[in-house]
Amino acid sequence: MKRTRLSPDERRSQLIELGVSMLSGRPLSQISVDEIADQAGVSRGLLFHYFSSKDEYHLAIVEHISQEMLESTAPPDGLGPIETLMSTLTAYVDYVSANRTTYVSLLRGTASGDPATRAVFERTRDAMVDRTLAQLPLVGIEPTPLIHLAIRGWIAFCEEATVHWLRDELLSREELIALLTRALPAVALGPDDAAALLAERSTAP
Amino acid sequence: MKRTRLSPDERRSQLIELGVSMLSGRPLSQISVDEIADQAGVSRGLLFHYFSSKDEYHLAIVEHISQEMLESTAPPDGLGPIETLMSTLTAYVDYVSANRTTYVSLLRGTASGDPATRAVFERTRDAMVDRTLAQLPLVGIEPTPLIHLAIRGWIAFCEEATVHWLRDELLSREELIALLTRALPAVALGPDDAAALLAERSTAP
Numbered sequence: 001m002k003r004t005r006l007s008p009d010e011r012r013s014q015l016i017e018l019g020v021s022m023l024s025g026r027p028l029s030q031i032s033v034d035e036i037a038d039q040a041g042v043s044r045g046l047l048f049h050y051f052s053s054k055d056e057y058h059l060a061i062v063e064h065i066s067q068e069m070l071e072s073t074a075p076p077d078g079l080g081p082i083e084t085l086m087s088t089l090t091a092y093v094d095y096v097s098a099n100r101t102t103y104v105s106l107l108r109g110t111a112s113g114d115p116a117t118r119a120v121f122e123r124t125r126d127a128m129v130d131r132t133l134a135q136l137p138l139v140g141i142e143p144t145p146l147i148h149l150a151i152r153g154w155i156a157f158c159e160e161a162t163v164h165w166l167r168d169e170l171l172s173r174e175e176l177i178a179l180l181t182r183a184l185p186a187v188a189l190g191p192d193d194a195a196a197l198l199a200e201r202s203t204a205p
Numbered sequence: 206m207k208r209t210r211l212s213p214d215e216r217r218s219q220l221i222e223l224g225v226s227m228l229s230g231r232p233l234s235q236i237s238v239d240e241i242a243d244q245a246g247v248s249r250g251l252l253f254h255y256f257s258s259k260d261e262y263h264l265a266i267v268e269h270i271s272q273e274m275l276e277s278t279a280p281p282d283g284l285g286p287i288e289t290l291m292s293t294l295t296a297y298v299d300y301v302s303a304n305r306t307t308y309v310s311l312l313r314g315t316a317s318g319d320p321a322t323r324a325v326f327e328r329t330r331d332a333m334v335d336r337t338l339a340q341l342p343l344v345g346i347e348p349t350p351l352i353h354l355a356i357r358g359w360i361a362f363c364e365e366a367t368v369h370w371l372r373d374e375l376l377s378r379e380e381l382i383a384l385l386t387r388a389l390p391a392v393a394l395g396p397d398d399a400a401a402l403l404a405e406r407s408t409a410p
Contacts, residue, residue: 145376152365153369153388156362156365157358157361157362158358160357170350170354186388187388187392194396
């Protein structure tokens with residue numbers, strides 16, 4: 001196979017992206033470094049120059065996917081709280097739909113026997129929780145331990161509902177997004193506060 | 206090690222229970238059949254008479270735990286809908302608390318690289334969803350695809366919130382159970398219907 005000259009950063013990205021694309025057809029544990037090196041047109045030795053072990057290479061793939069998901073679902077500026085939430089969830093549902101095999105297989109634990117991989121997922125969830133908590137002062141809500149736990153659980157709610165929805169798509173995309181959006185105030189706040197927050201949406205500028 | 210005479214059913218149970226107790230200290234993948242056979246005072250050959258492979262033995266352990274959890278959280282008869290829900294969730298929180306290492310390590314995917322193990326978890330969630338759906342006619346709610354999906358997501362919400370709560374216990378057990386209980390009507394119904402259902406509790410006979 002023909003060798004291409006790439007900078008170290010480009011080479012590292014190329015190796016990771018090859019792994020990510022391979023992940024749509026098989027579990028992480030079956031991604032062989034020999035095959036990746038072959039497809040990239042580099043030696044196995046060079047691959048191990050970038051990643052010290054097969055596990056480290058697999059971990060870099062998982063980190064790449066987590067980072068990509070977080071970036072593609074970053075909350076936009078300048079919207080009201082419910083619009084911000086809805087925008088983030090729209091991006092999340094679309095990201096998972098577009099990357100279903102890859103994302104679902106990772107989320108469903110194809111890779112999760114490995115503690116380092118689980119740690120990446122935990123950090124990803126932490127980042128999603130922190131991002132959601134950061135919105136609370138904007139709506140005058142104090143982040144109590146109960147709200148913190150409710151947000152954490154709600155992330156799992158969104159993951160499970162989205163992954164399950166992809167199987168049969170019995171709801172429209174818009175119905176799913178509406179379900180995920182209203183679920184957050186519903187679990188984190190009492191019914192009156194949740195209704196008030198959702199109602200604000202129509203009166204926001 | 207001394208051999209004990211047991212009936213085939215007793216022997217099978219003994220081997221599974223040894224595995225379950227070992228699971229509190231290490232992941233499923235590190236439970237060795239040799240060690241189990243040794244502790245049970247039987248030959249490796251006899252163990253493979255009961256379980257055709259190591260994977261099948263591991264699967265039997267996971268099935269045992271799932272079944273135990275489902276049985277210990279079976280909904281009681283004769284209570285109102287919210288009381289039934291709260292009773293089930295109390296049993297769930299207590300079960301997870303009492304079996305935290307075992308249950309959490311399984312749920313967190315220590316074992317979930319294996320598709321057969323994942324299938325047991327999916328079936329366990331299905332059973333929890335079906336059980337919840339079965340309560341709906343009692344409160345005059347029709348199980349739409351949206352409610353179905355909301356219940357599915359809510360199971361994941363309960364798992365995540367409970368497992369996360371165990372880390373720091375910043376809420377009391379009662380606060381956690383109240384959060385999980387009100388979250389179901391909150392995500393599955395609109396705010397008005399949810400409030401009405403929760404209010405019924407105080408007027409129920």
